[in-house]
Amino acid sequence: MIRKSFLSMLGLFVASNVRADWALNMPKGVTDLSAETYGLHMMVFWWCVAIGLLVFGVMIISLVLHRKSRGAKAADFSHSMTAEIIWTAIPVVILLVMAVPAAETMVKLEDSRDPDISIVITAYQWKWHYKYQDEDIEFYSSLARPSLEARRKQSGIDPNAVDNYLLDVDRPVVVPRGAKVRLLLTSNDVVHSWWVPDLAIKKDAVPGIVNEAWFKVNEAGTYRGQCAELCGKDHGYMPIVVEVVEPDAFQAWVDTRKESAEQVASTQ
Amino acid sequence: MTTAVADAHDSHDEHGPAKGIGRWLFSTNHKDIGTMYLVFSLTMFFIGGAMALVIRSELAVPGLQFVHPEFFNSMTTMHALIMVFGAVMPAFVGLANWMIPLMIGAPDMALPRMNNWSFWILPVAFGILLSTLLMPGGAPASGWTMYPPLVLQTGDAFPFLIFSVHLMGISSIMGAINVIVTIINMRAPEMTLLRMPMFVWTWLITAYLLIAVMPVLAGAVTMLLTDQFFGTSFFLAAGGGDPVMFQHIFWFFGHPEVYIMILPAFGVVSEIIPTFARKKLFGHDSMVYAAASIAFLSFIVWAHHMFTVGMPLTGQMFFMFATMLIAVPTGVKVFNWVATMWRGAMTFETPMLFSLAFVFLFTIGGFSGLMLAIAPADIQYHDTYFVVAHFHYVLVPGSVSPSWPAPIIGCRSGPVTCTTRNSASCISGRRQYSST
Numbered sequence: 001m002i003r004k005s006f007l008s009m010l011g012l013f014v015a016s017n018v019r020a021d022w023a024l025n026m027p028k029g030v031t032d033l034s035a036e037t038y039g040l041h042m043m044v045f046w047w048c049v050a051i052g053l054l055v056f057g058v059m060i061i062s063l064v065l066h067r068k069s070r071g072a073k074a075a076d077f078s079h080s081m082t083a084e085i086i087w088t089a090i091p092v093v094i095l096l097v098m099a100v101p102a103a104e105t106m107v108k109l110e111d112s113r114d115p116d117i118s119i120v121i122t123a124y125q126w127k128w129h130y131k132y133q134d135e136d137i138e139f140y141s142s143l144a145r146p147s148l149e150a151r152r153k154q155s156g157i158d159p160n161a162v163d164n165y166l167l168d169v170d171r172p173v174v175v176p177r178g179a180k181v182r183l184l185l186t187s188n189d190v191v192h193s194w195w196v197p198d199l200a201i202k203k204d205a206v207p208g209i210v211n212e213a214w215f216k217v218n219e220a221g222t223y224r225g226q227c228a229e230l231c232g233k234d235h236g237y238m239p240i241v242v243e244v245v246e247p248d249a250f251q252a253w254v255d256t257r258k259e260s261a262e263q264v265a266s267t268q
Numbered sequence: 269m270t271t272a273v274a275d276a277h278d279s280h281d282e283h284g285p286a287k288g289i290g291r292w293l294f295s296t297n298h299k300d301i302g303t304m305y306l307v308f309s310l311t312m313f314f315i316g317g318a319m320a321l322v323i324r325s326e327l328a329v330p331g332l333q334f335v336h337p338e339f340f341n342s343m344t345t346m347h348a349l350i351m352v353f354g355a356v357m358p359a360f361v362g363l364a365n366w367m368i369p370l371m372i373g374a375p376d377m378a379l380p381r382m383n384n385w386s387f388w389i390l391p392v393a394f395g396i397l398l399s400t401l402l403m404p405g406g407a408p409a410s411g412w413t414m415y416p417p418l419v420l421q422t423g424d425a426f427p428f429l430i431f432s433v434h435l436m437g438i439s440s441i442m443g444a445i446n447v448i449v450t451i452i453n454m455r456a457p458e459m460t461l462l463r464m465p466m467f468v469w470t471w472l473i474t475a476y477l478l479i480a481v482m483p484v485l486a487g488a489v490t491m492l493l494t495d496q497f498f499g500t501s502f503f504l505a506a507g508g509g510d511p512v513m514f515q516h517i518f519w520f521f522g523h524p525e526v527y528i529m530i531l532p533a534f535g536v537v538s539e540i541i542p543t544f545a546r547k548k549l550f551g552h553d554s555m556v557y558a559a560a561s562i563a564f565l566s567f568i569v570w571a572h573h574m575f576t577v578g579m580p581l582t583g584q585m586f587f588m589f590a591t592m593l594i595a596v597p598t599g600v601k602v603f604n605w606v607a608t609m610w611r612g613a614m615t616f617e618t619p620m621l622f623s624l625a626f627v628f629l630f631t632i633g634g635f636s637g638l639m640l641a642i643a644p645a646d647i648q649y650h651d652t653y654f655v656v657a658h659f660h661y662v663l664v665p666g667s668v669s670p671s672w673p674a675p676i677i678g679c680r681s682g683p684v685t686c687t688t689r690n691s692a693s694c695i696s697g698r699r700q701y702s703s704t
Binding site: 026033036037040041044045048051052055056058059062063066067068069072073074075077078079080083084087088091092095098099102103105106107109110150151152153154155157158159160165189190191193195197200201202203204206207208209211212228229230231232233234235236237 | 330331332333335336337338341409410411415416417418421504505506509510511512545546547548549550551552553554576577578581584585588589592593595596599600602603606607609610611612613614615616624627628631632635636638639642643644645647648650651652
């Protein structure tokens with residue numbers, strides 16, 4: 001009975017669903033490359049676990065067996081060329097095994113050719129500005145009001161009661177599912193960084209430079225991220241929200257925004 | 269030891285250290301200076317630790333309870349500057365001052381008066397840095413990495429930050445020169461380089477790293493200063509400059525800097541484990557070559573701190589591979605420590621406990637470093653607490669842990685006595701060279 005429950009707990013633990021709920025680990029994400037990134041992360045992790053078990057295992061055995069209090073007498077050896085060669089060569093091989101898939105993923109990450117949509121993102125202290133390059137859509141995206149009010153020092157509002165505290169904005173970025181979206185990042189003032197974990201994208205927004213990144217999302221949903229480069233006092237308060245919708249919903253959104261932009265223009 | 273030379277003092281003042289504050293202000297004695305470094309380092313450790321407590325208190329629960337965000341950022345910045353430059357580095361320089369002459373059979377450091385200056389610059393530098401907490405605009409809050417343009421938004425504290433970094437750099441460079449000259453020139457006659465204890469070897473390598481990279485930091489912060497006050501545009505895009513260039517220059521210093529902080533700890537542990545396992549260090553020569561390889565490799569990996577900055581693919585590949593390579597000599601060292609323990613006769617006094625903790629936890633920190641080296645995964649880890657965890661694992665059990673037992677078992681003789689009775693070598697069990 002105990003064995004069964006132990007094994008089933010172990011099985012549950014291993015199933016990534018449970019761990020994903022705990023949000024302890026890197027998310028698998030919703031793009032092909034985010035899954036590859038997660039895979040690389042787990043591969044290196046398990047290699048480290050294996051090597052750790054080996055090294056610490058030997059160490060613990062030694063700590064138990066080779067103690068003076070057990071009457072152990074110290075041996076005489078203090079070098080071994082064979083051992084040195086073996087434990088230099090084997091790690092090199094292991095590193096090669098890790099490096100090959102990592103390099104393959106890196107090549108794919110850099111391939112931003114033939115995008116379907118380009119969005120120019122300008123980072124400000126302390127908000128984001130998005131401009132869809134081919135449409136006439138642009139807007140600022142700042143921390144949502146509930147979070148804004150709760151974040152104030154001793155605001156009296158319990159952050160746990162705010163939905164998506166510090167991860168919600170007034171106007172999210174909307175992109176269609178399955179489209180290759182290219183981001184062109186720059187900054188108006190200091191270095192910021194655009195990061196959405198579920199997309200496995202993080203790129204610095206540097207004043208004077210335009211950086212490029214791309215993603216293609218497989219699953220509709222809302223994905224949240226944060227600024228990832230210290231940029232001043234409100235670095236922790238300029239989140240990112242990406243809403244991935246079906247292509248026709250995206251087109252509807254584009255049309256609505258264009259309409260309201262025209263309405264605003266006509267009242268000027 | 270009696271002197272046969274008559275001098276002008278009263279006869280009861282012929283021997284022993286000077287009395288009062290003069291003993292410390294004007295000391296040219298390596299043990300007294302080493303002690304001052306260690307006391308200074310401990311003080312800074314508590315100050316930096318208090319800042320860490322402020323950080324932890326604020327982060328304990330969501331929301332802002334105690335500090336404003338600007339001050340929180342100052343705390344993280346100052347915590348790092350103080351711990352890196354004020355606690356870890358002076359602790360190891362203090363140990364170097366104490367132990368190197370003892371371990372190589374030299375009467376003192378090669379340049380005792382410069383040694384005094386190397387130390388006394390530090391309280392001045394940190395007085396200046398800490399005083400920025402009270403200035404308009406507050407202490408620097410741009411992170412210890414001082415990236416522009418953000419660091420140029422620092423208030424009145426900015427020139428004081430730059431000045432104190434310069435002073436710390438000068439202190440380190442002078443200390444490093446002293447270490448190299450002492451080790452190269454003042455070893456006892458029979459002590460060839462490969463017969464030197466591991467702590468001396470790791471400090472020799474560390475000293476070369478210091479001389480190579482502290483001037484680079486000085487250059488970087490001077491460029492920040494001129495960008496702010498003298499109309500240059502090294503890092504300002506509007507004037508044709510490049511903020512990313514600062515990152516390259518800073519991390520060219522910054523990466524060897526972290527090896528500067530860990531190599532002496534490797535040396536300490538390489539002395540303690542053989543002692544308490546009652547067995548010679550496994551692969552002594554191998555350990556020397558591994559430390560030298562780590563130092564060499566540390567110069568060619570700096571951009572692994574910059575994987576998200578928009579580097580070309582080739583650059584990312586090179587830095588990823590070079591960074592992964594560092595795991596090899598570091599692994600060799602860990603294996604050698606374990607092989608030293610293997611079939612030894614261990615007892616577990618406090619210094620050994622600290623060293624064993626070092627091996628376990630530094631290795632885990634090293635594993636997280638390997639994970640960080642994988643560039644696509646680093647996209648997710650960069651600028652997150654994963655990195656904070658990595659460097660605290662390698663710095664706290666890595667650098668700080670060996671610093672506790674090291675003075676306890678190393679700094680053993682009384683103040684200002686002759687050091688030819690090499691108490692350190694007796695304690696460490698090494699009898700390769702004679703002590704008189």
